[in-house]
Amino acid sequence: MAGQPPLPYIGFPQAGDSFLEGRRIDLRGGAYDNQDRRVAGANLTWWSSRDGALGSGADFAVILSVGAHTLVLQAQNSVGLTEPIAISVTVQGDYDLDTLPDAEESGMGLSPLNAQELFSDADGDGLSRLVEIRRHTDPGDPDSDGDGRSDGDELLAGTDPATNDPPLPPDQLAVYPPSLSFTADLALDTPLPQQALQVVSRRPATFTVAADVDWLASTVVTGVTVSGVTILVQAYELEDGVHSGHVTFTSASLAGSVVAPVVVTVTHSAAFFDLDGDCRVSIVDVQRVAASFGLDLSQPEFDYHRDLDRDGDVDVLDITAGAQRWLQECPSGPTPTPTPSPTATPSFTSTPTRTPTATSTPTRTPTLTATFSATNTPTSTLTHTPTFTPTPTFTFTPTRTPTFTFTPTATLTHTPTRTPTFTHTPTATPTATFTRTPTRTPTYTFTPTYTPTRTPTFTPTRTPTPTRTPTPTATPVTVILTPVADTYVFSAAPTSNYGAATIHYVGSQSASATGRALYRFNLGGIPSGATVQSASFMAYLVSSSASPALLDIELKRSDGAWQEMTVTWNTQPGYTGANNVLGVGIAPAYYTWNVTSLVQTWVDGAVNNGLALMSKNEITIGWRGFAKPKAPHRPIHRAWL
Known part of the structure; x- marks a missing residue:
């Protein structure tokens, strides 16, 4: 209504508030006017009974002198009518700024x-x-x-030092949630089931993770509380129905263990292996898997539907998994052929080799890839135990030209013998021959043959156990690792921890808001004394500022210890750089830094406190956001239990 003054209000501080000397005090307020609606900040004037005019605006900060103040906010509308509002506050003396008046x-x-x-x-x-x-x-x-x-x-x-109270019971591990339940419809083109657990204790403690069934896996096999652990269900190994298992968390420094029950309900298990969509697992489906033998995520023709165990490559275990489901049919009508998701297929740098490799599932997450050779005799055994009826026998003699012979044999009273053949060329020239003579008890023989070097022989029965035993020769081995700890620190919130954040921010959003990302890897898979031939750190960009088009991001060594769930800007370690700088653009993609010399120093015995990413010039305004490995909306790297 015309002729009425505006109605002002003060949001902060509140009447009667008390502050310490030298502290910044936010002044927030506004006014509403019948004619102008919201009064502009330029027409909001602040004044103190002790310090005089303080300034204009709806939100700004001041430092007031010691004593009692009457703060006045006066609002003026467009026709010049004014209205004040006042509150009283006190500023107590704290000359030495020690937070005590x-x-x-x-x-x-x-x-x-x-x-x-x-x-x-x-x-x-x-x-x-x-x-x-x-x-x-x-x-x-x-x-x-x-x-x-x-x-x-x-x-x-955690007890009260001012009260004569009894001591707390001994510290122990706890897991939240205490149990897990999954539903896996394998006819759906979705990731395999997974869920995060939080492992906690009153004080930091190292723990290990183990499972009592082979279809449960974990993102880590060891960690330090407080930390998150993602449990994955290899549902493709299970038949339709309800299955149960247990994940056990144990700490040597804390008494007892924690057991988390896991229940998974599986439906349409046959559809997962039915690649041609005819609702029946046949020789055609097994052929499709065999046709992709040797492909991995680094190659554009890789199809993750044929990577049945979802470990990033198509190998003998995938062909075996398909053969186990021979002649299995869907319980209902045909299932549409799965099609890849329209999103970009994650890729990573790998070193193809015919020697044993220990890898995690490559995804859009920070990874450390190291190729090394050792003259000592490291022995690693990976045991994978699917349960099935047929008895396949695999004989490997490594060579440059693999030949595949796959002979399923079955005897039915009404079907003649047929012999399909096919030829596939991954990097060499594989030839697969299929001979089918129907029977009720199929057996499978898969014989890739490679000429010289050595002849490992795998003979899985009801419990196939592929075992890798590197020989004591200087043979290159590639490992791909994901961080056991990762976080970022932020100068705008110097006491805040971002260990649970799903994006790690690097660079400066403003002059007082700078982020640095920290990563630490467990190099236990690289034997002491090994020669690191190459090592690279990869991080996937998911967000960025609009400018600059290229931001120089430097990788540095962390010089001190830090914990994922406690480190802050104020407690971050120091860093040492070697001008390891990479220009990072604004488009989502992997970016790779060479860390060969750094990894070699760790393998040689230097303390491994991890590494950090930060802007080369932190006074430059610009930032980049990299994906966190354990972010729930992304695939997870796996460490077999």
């Missing part, structure tokens, strides 16, 4: 001019005088409540 310090016999007094520990209980004042304990008595435990020990244990 001068009056309180004087009352305790302390000097308001010397902050060091508050940070001393006169009674030697591990707590400063300031902490003891805040906790209402006696700064001159190490055991204020007389219960036989020092004030510092009680704070660490």
Whole structure:
């Protein structure tokens, strides 16, 4: 209504608030006017009874002098009508800026001019005088409540140092949620089931993870509390029905173990192997898998539907998995042929080799890829135990020209013999011959034949156990690792931890908002004394500022220890760089840094505190966001249990 002044309000501070000397105080307010609606910030004027004019605006900060203030906000509308509103606040003296008002310090016999007094520990209980004042304990008595435990020990244990209370029970592992339940419809073109668990204890403790069934896997096999662990269900190994297993978490430093029950309900299991969509697992489906033998995620022709165990490549285990389902049919009508998701297929750099390799499933996550050779005799065994009726026999003699002979034999009373053949060329020239003589008990013989070097022989029966045993020769071996810890720190929130964040921000969003990402890898898979021939760190870009088009991101070595769920900007370690700089664009893609020399120093015995990504010039405004490995909306790297 015309002729009425605006209606002002003060959102912060509140009437009666008290602040310490030297602290910034946010002034937030506004006004509503019948004619102008919301009054512009330029027409909001602030004033103090002690300090005079403070400025104009709807939200800004000031530092007020010590004493009582009447704060006035005056609003003016477009026709010049004004209306004030006032509140009272107090600023207490804190000359030495030690967070304790001068009056309180004087009352305790302390000097308001010397902050060091508050940070001393006169009674030697591990707590400063300031902490003891805040906790209402006696700064001159190490055991204020007389219960036989020092004030510092009680704070660490989680009990009250000011109260004579009983000690807490012994620290132990806990897992949340305590149990897991999955539903897996294998007719759907979706990722295999997975769910995150949180492993906690009062104090940091190292733990290990183990499962009692072979169809359960985990993103890590060891970790330090507090940390997240993702449990994956290899549902393709299961028949339709309800299946149960257990994941056990054990810590050597804490008594007992924690067992998390896992229940999974599987439906349409045959559809997962029915690649041609005819609702029946036949020789055609097995042929399709065999036709992709040797392909992996680094090759454009790779089809993840044929990678039945979803480990990033098509190998003997995938062909075996398909052969196990021979003649299995869908319980209902035909299932449409699965088609790849329209999203980009993740890719990674790998070193093709005919020697045993230990790899995690490559995804859009930070990875460390290292190719090394060792003259000692490392022996690693990967045991994978699917249950099935047929008895396949595999004989490998490595060569440059593989030949495949696959002979399923069956005897039916009404079907004649037929002999289909096919030829496939992965990198060499594989030839597969299929001879079918029907029977009720199919047996499978798959014989890739390679000329010289060595002849490992795999003979899986009801419990096939492929075993890799590297010989004591300097044979290159490639491992692909995902971080055992990863996070970022942010200068705009220097005491905040971002261990659970799904994106790691690197660079500067403003002059006071800079991010740095930290990653640490477990190099236990590389034997001591190995020669690292090449190593690279890969991170997948998922978001970025619009400019600059290229931001120089530097990879540096972390010089100190840090924990994923506790490190902050204020507690981050120092870093050492070797000008390992890469220009990172704005389009989503993998970016790779060479870390050969850094990994070699770790393998040679240097302390492995991980590495960090940061802007080469942090005064440059620009940032990049990289994917976190354990982000739930992305595939997960796997470590077999």
